[in-house]
Amino acid sequence: MIQENFVKNIRAIKSIQLQTDFAVIGGGLSGVCAAISAARSGLKVVLVQDRPVLGGNASSEVRLxxxxxxxxxxxNNRWSREGGLINEILLDNLKRNKEGNPLILDTVLLEKVYEEKNITLLLNTAVYEVSKKNDAEIKGIVGFCSQNSTTYSIEAPLFCDASGDGIVGFMAGASFRMGAENGSEFDEGFAPNIEDYGNLLGHSLYFYTKEMKQPISYIPPSFAIKNAEELPRIKNYQLGDHGCRLWWVEYGGRLDTIHESENIKFELWKVVYGIWDYIKNSGKYPEAANLTLEWVGTIPGKRESRRFEGDFMLSQKDIVQQRDYYDAVAHGGWAMDLHPADGIYSKHSSCTQWHSKGVYQIPYRCFYSKDxxxxxxxxxxxxxxxVAFGSTRVMLTCALGAQAVGEAAALCFKNNWKPSDVSENENIKLLQLELNRKGQSIPRISIADKSDLTKIATLKVSSTLQFNGFNLSENWQILTFSTSQLLPLEAKTNYEFNFEVEALEDTSLEIQLRIALEKRSFTPEKILNTHEYQLKKGIHKITFKSDIALDEKQYAFVCLMKNEQIKVRISDERCSAIMTVQNRINKAVSNYGKQEPPKHVAIDSFEFWTPERRPNGKNLAFSVSPFLSIFEKENIVNPEIRPNPKGETNVWIASKEDENPNIQFSWNQVISFNTIKLFFDCDYDHALESTLMGHSEETIPFVVxxxxxxxDKGKLLKKVENNYQAINEIKFEKEIESKSLTFKFSRNQQNIPVSVFKISLF
Ligand SMILES: Cc1cc2nc3c(=O)[nH]c(=O)nc-3n(C[C@H](O)[C@H](O)[C@H](O)COP(=O)(O)OP(=O)(O)OC[C@H]3O[C@@H](n4cnc5c(N)ncnc54)[C@H](O)[C@@H]3O)c2cc1C
Incomplete structure (x- = not known):
């Protein structure tokens, strides 16, 4: 029993002092990725999160x-899914949670952090105080955990603010901005008109509904709005929509999104309960009789507040022009996506999104405070x-950049550097190498890894796929959309492609060969060749000969143009680095088949050619000659681990007939190593939304x-079963000595040949 007598003085609450190498504040996907990346690179990390679970806006508390x-x-961003740690998390989440239950994602994140012995995780702990060593350096932070009534004082040489509002940067005195720049500052045509459109993006609050077996009545709280039918956005609501499909339930962009956040949340509760009252009680949704509210957010998703100034500020032109930077460490590719500040009450469309033609680089200098x-x-x-924040703000882009931060922190700690020191020319290469070793795939930054022992090996493979097309299946697809086979073609070669089509009546078929204007995107904007075929009703074999050859090797699009009177034969075969895309519409991302921004916003007009998700998305059945030698064994030892617009597939693929695919490295003398890394094809093209959306597969079918x-003696060093990850790192406790290494792969599926992007040995 504890019994304490009256004291005149104030009692002190329990206080714990922590000294660490790296303190990360905020446990959203960014904070989690910064913390784990640093911890895996050897730093002791304290991760402080003010809420009960990790994930920030992706957590079950907010459910984005x-x-x-x-x-x-x-x-048009082919093979652009974020790599490395965040990809590992997405693949774990897919394996356990293809249905997209946000509660399961919480556990995936908690487990990831829990498994890192170098991380001390402080949940329910809000950082509220910062102390400084001098004007320009933080000494420590203090957080309070209301659940165990304890304050934590944390000192570290390095800090990362991943708190969304930038609590640490703000208190430490770092330069920041809140609200939109004037368009003239960075020459940004898309900068909003502040009076009309507004300054800031607002918060949103979601609800989930559930179908019951009997009618459920609903009495709203007295604070619910009574006029939901007058909301300009209410027409967006479709029965059954819940979770992040309600992103347009937005408010607060004209307020102080930090200090008025609780008021904004309360307004959103009024709206949410008012909308539900309208749905249940207006009589306009009789099908909602058995529906009940299953969950309503209590923490709003916050889109925007402070942005801090680094040594470089990313802006519209960097994104649109896909500008290259020596210190690129991550990429982005979401649209520049701005919302009217009045949110649900606005007369404007709920969002304005403009894409760039391909992915853009994010320089390292954006990831630390200049002060x-x-x-x-x-x-x-x-x-x-x-404007640029409108694109960088999405969580996978945030997480990818945060990995770079975690890795940079490790370099700083080991070399006694400050974050800005890493931006120096030779140092940044160390960071880029380390990141690419871990699967970051920084676009257009390829660094040879001199310490990789595969570089000095003789390489033999059991077979190599000479690609000559995809076999016919029984199935046909109507050309409802213009459909293109995306293929890496060699320069100075005239190819011949054969398709099988059925004309449902006498008609004509147009086939085009297209390429991107610049080899930095997969936007098929330049038409090299067009042929028109007059077809009588019936089945035809069509041969398309490209009269104009490519000047340089690159991905090209063989496009069968839309005609609903024509069916084309499709294939059940799949293979890494080759796919079909269509000139489709995807309203979820403002893709209406083509984007045509008004001139003054200074963003390109172009068409969208996008894939359909598996299982429906299939390749066309076709043959190509001469065949494509694009899956050569040399790809296994180059630094790249995904295809790029230059027409480099970067993957080795065994032949379709090879039932025992294998790779052998051999050396003239015995070498010793303790780490093997294999990079498999996790289909970087496939979006892996973490929540709600759901996916048809729990593992990616291309992964071995x-x-x-x-x-060299045939001794088994490792047997791996049921792998579903993109990167397998195999560490041996003792150094292995051998003159050769043989990798024997089993085939997962008969219609997909075995592929490997890369093997490294250290
Ligand atoms: C409604 C809405 C819809 C959106 N739609 C999408 C979408 O569909 N997909 C997408 O990818 N992105 C979307 N975004 C953008 C994205 O969610 C955010 O930009 C992203 O979450 C930012 O990541 P973050 O790690 O910086 O912040 P957060 O995810 O907010 O994480 C920050 C974490 O820091 C914690 N924290 C804050 N203060 C403190 C403190 N003092 N002490 C300790 N911890 C603290 C918070 O609790 C939080 O968990 C949307 C945003 C909103 C609001």
Whole structure:
């Protein structure tokens, strides 16, 4: 029993002092990725999160689906899903939670952090105080956990603010901005008219509904709005919509989104309960009789507040022109996506989204404060203009940048550097190498890894696919959309493509060969060749010969143009780095088949050619000659781990007939190593929304599940079964010595040949 007598003085609450290498504030996807990346690179990390679970806006408390460059597969960013740690998390989530239950994602994130022995996780702990060593450096932070009534004082040489509002940066005195820049500052045509459109994006609050077996009545709380039918947005509501499909329930962009956040939330509760009252009691939704509210958010999703200034501020032109930077460490590819500040009450459309033609780089200099010398920035607060923030703010882009922060923190700690020191030319290469080793795939930054022992090996493979097309299946597809086979073609080669089509009546078919204007996107804007075929009703074999060859190797689009009177034969075969795209519409990302922004916004007009998700998305059945030698074994030892617009597939694929695909490395003398890394095809093209959306598969069908590794004596070093991850890192306790290494792969599916992007050995 504890019994304490009266004391005149105030009692002190329990206080714990922590000294660490790296303190991360905020446990959204950004904070989680910064913390784990640093911890895996050897730093002791304290991760402080003011709420009960991790994930921030992706958590079960808010329930947003995480998005990134793949943009719901609705733009032209092929093979652009974020790699490395966040991809590992998405693949774990897919394996356990393909239905998109936000509660399961919570556990995936908690487990990931829990498994890192270098991380001390403080949940329910809100940071509210910052102390400084000098004007330009943070000494420590203090947080309070209301659940165990304890204050934590944390000191570290390096900090990362991933708190969304930038609580640490703000208190430490770092330069920041809140609200939109004037368009002239960064020459941004898309900068909003502040009076009319507004300054800031607002908060949103979601609800989930559930179908019961009997009618459910509903009495709203007295504070619910009574006029939901007058909301300009209410026409957006479709019965059954819940969770992040209600993103348009937005408010607060004209208020102080930090200090008035609780008021904004209360207004959103009024709206949410008012909408539900309208649905249940207006008589306009009789099908809602058995529906009940299953969950209503209590913490609003906050879109925008402070953005901090780094040594570089990303802006519209960097995104539109896909500008290259020496210090790129991450990529983005979501649209520049701004919302009217009046949200649900606005007369404007709920959002305005403009895409760039391909992915853009994010320089490292956006990820630290220009003033506070030991403060990294991660998440939506990074150094970007309001317009660029409209794109960088999505969670997978945030997480990818945060991985770079975690890795940079490890470099700083080991070398006694400040964050800005990493931006120096030679240092940044160290960071980029380390990131690409971990699967970051920084676009257009390829760094050879000199310490990789596969570089000095002789490489033999059991077979290599000489690609000559996809076999016919029984199935046909009507050309409702213009449909294109996306293929990497060689320069100076005239190809011949054969398709099988059925004309449902006498008609004509147009086939085009297209390429991107610049080899930095998969936007098929330049038409090289067009042929028109007059077809009588019936089945035809069509041969399309490209009269004009490509000047340089690159991905090209063989496009069968839309005609609903024509069916084309499709294939059940799939293979890494080759796919079909269509000139489709995807309203979820403002893709109406083509984007045509008004001239003054200074953003390109172009068409969207996008894939359909599996299982429906299929390749066309066709043959190509000469065949494509694009899956050569040399790809296994190059630094790249995904296809790029230059026409480099970067993947080795075994032949379709090879039932025992294998790869062998051999050396002239015995070499020793303790780490093997394999990079498989996790289909970087497929968007893996974490919540609500659901996916048809729990593993990516291109990933090799089962394989074994043997040394020069045929001794089994490792047997792997049921792998579903993109990167397998195999560490041996003792150094292995061998003159050769053989990898034996099993095939997962008969219609997909085995593929490997890369193997590294250290
Ligand atoms: C309604 C809405 C819809 C959106 N739609 C999408 C979408 O569909 N897909 C997508 O990817 N992105 C979407 N976004 C954008 C995205 O959710 C945010 O930009 C992103 O979450 C920012 O990541 P973050 O890690 O910076 O912040 P957060 O995810 O907000 O994480 C920050 C974390 O820091 C914690 N924190 C804050 N203050 C403190 C403190 N003092 N001490 C300790 N911890 C603290 C918070 O609790 C939070 O968990 C949307 C945003 C909103 C609001």
């Amino acid at each position: 689906w995480s998005l990134g460059a793949t943009s719901h597969m609705g733009n 506070i010398k030991n403060l990294f920035l991660a998440g939506r607060i990074i150094s970007a203009s309001h 599940s089962n394989y074994s590794i043997e040394d």
